[in-house]
Amino acid sequence: MNFLTSLSESIIHWGALIFLCALVVGCVYIAFMYWVDVSQTKHTIRRNYPVIGRMRYTLEHMGEFFRQYFFAFDRDERPFDRAERSWVYRAAKHEDTTTAFGSTRSLETPGDIFFVSSVFPKLKEEAVKPAEVCIGEHTARHPYRASSLVNISGMSYGALSKPAVRALSKGAKQAGIWMNTGEGGLSPYHLEGGCDIVFQIGTAKYGVQDEQGHLDDDRLLKVASHEQVKMIEIKLSQGAKPGKGGMLPGAKVTAEIAEVRHIKEGEDSISPNRHVDISCTDDLLNMIHHVRELTGKPTGIKMVVGDLSFFDEFFSRIHQRGLEYAPDFITLDSADGGTGAAPQTLIDYVGVTIRESLPEVVNRVTSYGLRSRIKIIATGKLITPGKAAWALAMGADFVVSARGFLFSLGCIQALKCNHNTCPTGITTHDTELQKGLVPEEKSVRVANYASEIAYSIGLIAHACGVSEARQLNRKHVRMIQDQSHSVCYDDVNPLPKENADRHEADAF
DSSP, X not given: OHHHHHHHHHHHHHHHHHHHHHHHHHHHHHHHHHHHHHHOSSOHXXXXXXXXXXXXXXXXXHXXXXXXXXXXXXXXXXXXXXHHHHHHHXXXXXXXXXXXXXXXXXXOOTTOEEEXXXXXXXXXXXXXXXXXXXXXXXXXXXXXXXXXXXXXXOOOBTTBOHHHHHHHXXXXXXXXXXXXXXXXXXXXXXXXTOOEEEEEEOTTOTTSBOTTSSBOHHHHHHHHTSTTEEEEEEEOOOTTSTTSOOEEOGGGOOHHHHHHHTSOTXXXXXXXXXXXTOOSHHHHHHHHHHHHHHHOSOEEEEEEOOOTHHHHHXXXXXXXXXXXXXXXXXXXXXXXXXXXXXXXXXXXXXXXXXXXXXXXXHHHHHHTTOTTTOEEEEOSSOOSHHHHHHHHHHTOXXXXXXHHHHXXXXXXXXXXXXXXXXXXXXXXXXXXXXXXXXXXXXXXXXXXXXXXXXXXXHHHHHHTTOSSGXXXXXXXXXXXXXXXEEEEHHHHSOOOOXXXXXXXXXXX
């Protein structure tokens, strides 16, 4: 008993002493902050309201993290609202994706779409697997055949961490979908999972460039020699930063990443605004033809649309020079696409969204008689079944997503991709933060998400009365005009008849 009494007195004594010391230190610190605030001249709030004014900056900083949990409604947030993220999370965890009571999505917003349900929807036994699409069948020595609806879009090793790339690669293999390397080169971790790979050549040509930034044929042949590399994508521009090359902060350029990209360790890696050897349409056609002839694999381009008249010149020139110069596919990015780092000015104000560009480009490809040769791949916030199904109905052959698969890995939309402090270990090279991302576990979620979104796209297709998703077309989509009226998308923007005659097509 005496021991307990003595122990209690000691705790109280030392506790009071520690509290007093902490109080003194706190007062000194506050006094110091007060002196700093009233002395400085850069911040008006802190000068007029010393110490207390600092709370403004703290709350402003913390607001972006807490807003999504406490203040925003399910459909309020940007770039992805809670309803969209929640669906991906549940799909990735293989949890129930049904909902109750009613939709929180407004069905009265002008410009939004919905699908036309059929009086006679398809029964389960009438459903079929998505049709296989062949890319490069007319031009490539090694054409690529795929039936997957939604695949993994370009995300570089460097922008992403090692465990993130590993998880995506393994998950893609499990799901039977392809994975795009992004512009950061082909790493061992892309190959590790055994999935099909689309190798992207960005404006800096990371991994396949010579000292002058031009294409190094020997390095490209080495990359293309991998059996897993099925296609080559020449990236002209990206939705989040058209007119601006990729940006990788020096803090993310580790020795391994530097080796993969053939750049210097620890230095900022900023890609040119465009390919130094592609300055006109003919240069682009020459590059497409050269890469395909060199590798024997389907070769296409990726871009965010700006001036739609470019495609008139592009397709006309293909007819003039020969169909062997046509790209095997065009990946259309959206102005609201994502990235690890980009100037806010470009993210907010430059480029055309996929909602406008996809139907128009499909129209032009069709009008110029090139639809059977050029496949269309759509990307840009198409992370939910409804949006992906819309893209297929507009004429896309495939959909690819980056941020959808990031959410399946556990991304919480912390918006810290460019600071090397990603709390989920996805976009950081801090090994302590990477510990939470276990590739073996997350790869299952990647595969689950891919499987669930394909299944749910099928639900929409069957409700519309077609047997599989690639049978969806513009007649199955209506666009809201006002609260009481909608129009069929096929009436607003019909798909033109295919015309293989170059002269008639040029008059388009």
